[in-house]
Amino acid sequence: MMDKIRFSAQWVLPIIIGACLLALFVWVRPTSAQINPIPTPDPKPGSFGVEATKTQPAPTVGATITTPGGGSSFTASPVTATGLCPDDLMVQVYNNGVMVGSTMCLNGSFSLQISLFAGINELSALVLDTLEQPGPASNILTVNYTDTQFKAFGQLITLTSTYGRRSAPTGTELSWPLQLSGGTGPYAFSIDWGDGTPADLKSQPLSGQIPISHTYKKAGIYQVSVKVTDVNGVSAFLQVIAVASGKAEPEAAESANIAARTTILWVPALVAVILLVPTYWLGRRSQIVSIRNKMLKERDSYKEE
Secondary structure, eight states: OHHHHHHHHTTHHHHHHHHHHHHHHHHHHHHHHTTSOOOOOOOOTTOOOOOOOOOOOOOSSOOEEEESOTTOEESSSOEEEEEEOOTTOEEEEEETTEEEEEEEOBTTEEEEEEOOOSEEEEEEEEEEOTTOOBOOOOOOEEEEEOOHHHHHHSOOEEEEOSOSEEEEETTSEEEEEEEEEESOSSEEEEEEOSSSSOOEEEEESSOEEEEEEEEOSSOEEEEEEEEEEOTTSOEEEEEEEEEEESOOHHHHHHHHHHHHHHHHHHHHHHHHHHHHHHHHHHHHHHHHHHHHHHHHHHHHHHHHO
16 A cells, blocks of 8 residues: 555656646637737628717817918028917918918927918918818918029929828828929929838929829828929929828737747746656655665664664
8 A cells, every 4th residue: 555655656746747737838828819819700691880970079279370470571482381289180281272281280389391482472271180170260471482493494383282181001002192283394203201211203294183102011190291393493392191090009019029928938838848757757766765764764773673
């Protein structure tokens, strides 16, 4: 009976280690499942689709143009327009009723470069929310522009767009129609998409509607700057807002952290498996030493008697 008990005791430590490994495996599996979640299936026959429209009040506070000052005169274009506005709204600046640029309002103010027309320019601004709802009209500033290039070459360039903001999902081409008039072709375009990529260079032989396009790799709101120059060196400038929709980068970073944590959890399991054999050997060795010591002790006790 004692031999059976001693033989069974040899397996106590390996059995405990095996149970720990099994518990660790069960604990790791749910964590790993977070990396590759089961995709939501498309609606099946007999299911119902729900469409919702987000509503919110239109902006109640408009923008105010502070510079350039009313009555100013300029001999060069573009110029910088600045002003006050409600945070997180888009500001579109108009010149003589034509949209000449847009930007986002940050920290209660906006700043962007705009092109001027020869002669009198009436500048105004309009704020729009994410649903393209306009706010109150701004003040109107009148400035004068004497175009020296126009006098030298006789042809002014105008670059505008119907859209102050356009959006597309990340990885999908975002297209933008621009309207070019005046000047003498061919025209050279330089387009900075605001995402750190090199500026696009484009040549256009004639004026008219000019399409431009770009594919963003990361979600965000970008300031796009477009400059066009004709064969005589006369130029025009336009700033607009591009929105790339999609998952934000912090979420991607969090997923990477989850994957890293899951990989690290397997390290203790691997170490435990490697140590299983020497642990079993040490257990056997310890038991043999213990039995030997006990036998020697009993022998000494017998001799003393």
